Amino acid sequence: MRIGVLVLPADPWPESLALARRIEEMGYDHLWTYDHLSWRRYRDKTWHAAIPWLTGVAAHTSRIRLGTMVSSPNFRHPVTLAKEAMTLDHISDGRLTLGIGAGGIGFDATVLGGQVLTPGERARRLDEFVGHLDALLSEPATSRVGDFYTVDEARMIPGSVQRPRVPLAVAAGGPKTMKTVIRYADAWITEGDEAKIRTNAALMDESGRTMDRILLVDNGDDRPLASVDAFTDLVGRYAELGFTDLVFHHPRPDDPVWTDDPAMVEKIATEVLPSLRG
Numbered sequence: 457m458r459i460g461v462l463v464l465p466a467d468p469w470p471e472s473l474a475l476a477r478r479i480e481e482m483g484y485d486h487l488w489t490y491d492h493l494s495w496r497r498y499r500d501k502t503w504h505a506a507i508p509w510l511t512g513v514a515a516h517t518s519r520i521r522l523g524t525m526v527s528s529p530n531f532r533h534p535v536t537l538a539k540e541a542m543t544l545d546h547i548s549d550g551r552l553t554l555g556i557g558a559g560g561i562g563f564d565a566t567v568l569g570g571q572v573l574t575p576g577e578r579a580r581r582l583d584e585f586v587g588h589l590d591a592l593l594s595e596p597a598t599s600r601v602g603d604f605y606t607v608d609e610a611r612m613i614p615g616s617v618q619r620p621r622v623p624l625a626v627a628a629g630g631p632k633t634m635k636t637v638i639r640y641a642d643a644w645i646t647e648g649d650e651a652k653i654r655t656n657a658a659l660m661d662e663s664g665r666t667m668d669r670i671l672l673v674d675n676g677d678d679r680p681l682a683s684v685d686a687f688t689d690l691v692g693r694y695a696e697l698g699f700t701d702l703v704f705h706h707p708r709p710d711d712p713v714w715t716d717d718p719a720m721v722e723k724i725a726t727e728v729l730p731s732l733r734g
Contacts, residue, residue, distance in 0.1 A: 457691055457694075457700060457732055458485035458486065458732075459732065460484055460485055460523075460703040460704075461488070461704060461706050461721065462488040462489065462490070462704065462705045462706065463475060463476065463487060463489055464490060464706075465503060465505070465509040466498055466503055466504070467502065469504075472513075473513065473516055475706070477516060477517060479520065479706075480519060482721070482726075482729075483729050485521060486522065486701070486703070487517075487523075488522070491506035491507075491524040491525070491528060492562075492564055493563065506527070507524075507540045507541075507544060510524070510548075514551065519551075522552055522553070524553075524554060524556075526626075526627045527555060527556050528556075528560075529578075529581050529585045530565045530568075531564050534588035534592060535592065535605075535610045538588075538589055538592035538593050541554045542612055542622065545617045546614075546617055550616075552618075552623075553624075553643065555625045555645055556586055556626050556627065557627035557645075558578040575630075576632070579632035579633050580604075580632075581603075581604045582626075582636055583633075583636045584602040584604050586624060586636055586640045586641070588600055588605055590621070590624065592610055593612060593615075593621035593622050593624075594620055596611060596615060597609060597612075598610045623643060625641065625643035625644070625668070625670060626643070627646065628645070628646065629652065630656075634660070638659075643667050643669070643670055644656075644669050644670065645672060646670070646671060647672040653697070657697045657698060660698075668700045668701055669697070669698055669700050669701065670699070670702075671699050671702045671703065672703050673690065673702060678690060679716070680704065681704060681707065681717075682716060684723055684724065687704075687724055688728060690702070691732070706718070
């Protein structure tokens with residue numbers, strides 16, 4: 457199993473860059489950041505844009521994969537996001553995974569003056585959004601008309617470094633969005649209740665699609681960063697469900713949720729990652 461770290465884009469740039477480079481040095485497989493305009497309890501605090509943040513990290517790292525967790529249709533259009541992803545794929549020399557989700561009902565849903573959609577509408581919009589991205593990142597010229605977005609003779613030249621395109625990792629937690637994952641995605645992102653994850657994993661198994669499965673670890677009752685044993689146990693449980701990747705939030709002393717000891721990041725790197733490499 458590959459292990460990644462999610463770092464909030466909520467610190468001064470020199471601190472963020474130093475942390476990103478250290479995560480690469482420790483041997484982690486991928487580094488992610490949230491793609492929001494503002495987010496929950498950080499709404500009135502420092503918060504940087506995801507794509508420029510990842511671009512800066514890409515320019516100062518060489519190996520670690522980079523990803524959005526996750527880009528939202530709430531404030532993005534597939535044409536502009538595809539162009540930014542294509543460019544970042546070149547800057548990173550083919551290290552980008554584009555994580556995409558349906559979008560929630562928080563600040564990002566209303567900041568541009570739009571109406572908050574129902575869960576069913578968000579699922580339909582996600583399916584169209586991902587379908588447009590799949591086409592845009594695969595072809596030099598694209599025209600498509602949907603219920604939510606129009607693409608008129610968009611150009612994506614020179615195309616992605618990665619072929620046939622930048623990998624799409626789609627977040628899904630229910631049967632409607634799982635259909636989008638199965639139809640388009642190169643990877644499935646999920647989080648939350650383990651019983652629900654098991655149900656969706658069974659849907660994936662039944663579909664016959666083979667793809668990476670990425671678990672975004674929350675900080676619930678399991679407290680997976682409480683100890684090396686707790687983390688190892690979590691890895692083992694989800695490996696049995698076919699998960700290929702696990703991503704945890706980097707602890708933050710000033711955050712009420714991710715309160716674990718930051719030294720655990722080093723301990724996992726030295727005591728767990730070598731065993732996962734065989």
